[in-house]
Amino acid sequence: MRSKELSIELRDRIVSRYRSGEGYQKQSAALKVPKNTVASINLRWKKFGTRKTLPGAGRPAKLSNRGRRDLVREVTKNQIVTLRELQSSSVEMGEPPRRTTIAPALHQSGLYGREARRKPLLSKRHMTACIKFANRQTLRP
Structure with a gap:
């Protein structure tokens, strides 16, 4: 600081x-x-040869570090969240609401496709099929 x-x-x-x-x-x-x-x-x-404070290098970032952390936290909590929902939450935080600002910020943090993870196969039929397959594999020489 x-x-x-x-x-x-x-x-x-x-x-x-x-x-x-x-x-x-x-x-x-x-x-x-x-x-x-x-x-x-x-x-x-x-x-x-000057005593003045010199200007910083580069263009100032649109998103603040705090805003970026908030977006990343929100996406890691709920990976299904859409850019439109993130836009509305960024407006509430006082950050710029553009999708073209939000998406690259998430990409820099290593978050790309935000979609639901595959649901594991939990029906009775699938569980019994998995157990049969595992048993067959262990019985092989």
């Missing part, structure tokens, strides 16, 4: 201390900022 950004003044102080030759450990102790944060600000200044 991301916390709040540091102020521009604080970032300026971090960079000026770095330019004067002060190490990350001393900077973080003096300014009460985590050492990793100090290091990332200094590296950004060295590489790009």
